Amino acid sequence: MAIKIEPTGKALGGLITGIDLSENVSSEDQEVIFSWWIKHMVLVFRNQTLQFEDLLRLRHIFGPAGKTANQLLGLGRKTYYQNEVPDDITIISNITDADGHPKGSLGSGEAFWHTDSSFTEEPISASLLHAVEVSDQGGQTSFLNMYMAYETLPEELRKVVDGAYSNHSKTHSSDGTPRQSYGEITDVSKAPGIRHPLVRLHPVTRKKCLFLGRRLNSFIFDYTVKESEELLDKIWSHSCDPKFIWEHEWAVGDLLVWDNRCTMHHRKPFPAHEKRLMHKSMTAGETVIPG
Ligand SMILES: [Fe+2]
Numbered sequence: 001m002a003i004k005i006e007p008t009g010k011a012l013g014g015l016i017t018g019i020d021l022s023e024n025v026s027s028e029d030q031e032v033i034f035s036w037w038i039k040h041m042v043l044v045f046r047n048q049t050l051q052f053e054d055l056l057r058l059r060h061i062f063g064p065a066g067k068t069a070n071q072l073l074g075l076g077r078k079t080y081y082q083n084e085v086p087d088d089i090t091i092i093s094n095i096t097d098a099d100g101h102p103k104g105s106l107g108s109g110e111a112f113w114h115t116d117s118s119f120t121e122e123p124i125s126a127s128l129l130h131a132v133e134v135s136d137q138g139g140q141t142s143f144l145n146m147y148m149a150y151e152t153l154p155e156e157l158r159k160v161v162d163g164a165y166s167n168h169s170k171t172h173s174s175d176g177t178p179r180q181s182y183g184e185i186t187d188v189s190k191a192p193g194i195r196h197p198l199v200r201l202h203p204v205t206r207k208k209c210l211f212l213g214r215r216l217n218s219f220i221f222d223y224t225v226k227e228s229e230e231l232l233d234k235i236w237s238h239s240c241d242p243k244f245i246w247e248h249e250w251a252v253g254d255l256l257v258w259d260n261r262c263t264m265h266h267r268k269p270f271p272a273h274e275k276r277l278m279h280k281s282m283t284a285g286e287t288v289i290p291g
Contacts, residue, residue: 003029005036005043010246011145012263014040021048021058021255030061037062037126038204041263042143044248045255050130052086055281062126062257063283072120073170073179078105092129092278094270104277108135111174111267113144113240115260116282118213119170119193126283128257133277134250138270142247146209146262149239150199150291153210157238160220160231161198161210163290169193169217174267176216189225191217198235199291202261208291209262210239239264260285 003018014036019029037043068090070078077087080101085091093104117124169191171182185191200211215236220228248256258265270276
C-alpha cells in the first residue's frame with residue numbers, strides 16, 4: 001500500500017495513510033514525509049502502535065535529536081518519571097500514581113497558544129506527539145499557520161513587527177503554571193527569557209512567518225510596556241483568527257508531527273476525571289533567522 005496524503009482542507013495539516021511507522025521507514029518514504037511536513041506543517045498518522053524507541057527513531061526523519069523543555073531549561077529529568085522513560089521523552093498526562101504524584105506534565109487544563117521551547121536560543125523544530133490514552137471529551141489540539149498570520153497582517157502592524165524583537169519568557173509552562181525559581185513577574189519588560197525576532201525566516205521554505213512564542217509575559221523591545229501590551233493584543237487578535245486554524249480530534253494511536261517554526265498550537269481542557277496520556281519526542285532546532 002503506497003503512502004498517501006490527504007490535506008485537511010483547512011489552513012494547515014494533512015492526514016497520511018499507507019504506512020506503519022513501527023516498521024523501518026524507507027529512505028524514499030522518509031523524503032516524501034519530510035517534504036509533506038514542510039508543505040503542510042502538521043502531519044497526522046492514525047492507528048500507530050509506537051514504543052518510546054520508535055518515537056526516538058522517527059524524529060530523525062525531521063531533524064537531529066532534540067532536548068525536552070526541562071533539559072533545555074537546565075532542570076534535568078522530571079523527578080517523577082518512571083525509570084523506563086528515556087531522558088529525551090516528555091510525558092504529557094493528567095494521570096497520577098496511587099499516592100497522587102503526577103506521571104506527566106500539563107494536567108487536564110487548557111494549554112494556551114504557544115510554540116514549543118521558544119524560550120531557548122535554538123527552539124526545537126519538530127514535535128512528535130503520540131496518543132496512548134485520550135479523553136472522551138475535550139483535549140483537542142489546534143494548530144495555527146504563522147505564514148498566513150504574517151502575510152495577512154494589516155499594514156500598520158506589519159510595520160511594527162518587521163525588524164522588531166520580542167522577549168520569549170521562560171517563566172511559565174504552556175498551561176500557565178509558574179516554573180520554579182523565577183518568582184512573580186511584576187514588569188514584563190524584565191521577565192527572564194530569550195530575545196527573538198518577531199518575524200522569522202523558515203530555513204527550508206525561506207518564507208517569512210510571525211514568531212510569537214506565547215502571550216504570557218511577552219514584551220516587544222523598544223516600546224513602553226503599555227505600548228507593547230496594546231500592540232501584542234492587536235497582533236494576537238489578528239493571528240488567532242479561525243481562518244488560520246485547524247483543530248485535531250485525538251484518537252488512540254494518533255501520531256502528530258508539527259513544525260514549530262511556522263505554527264503555534266493550543267490544547268483545549270478536558271474533564272479532570274478522564275485519563276489522557278501522550279508521549280512526545282522532538283528534534284533540535286537552529287538559531288532563529290530574522291525575516
Ligand atoms: Fe506544546
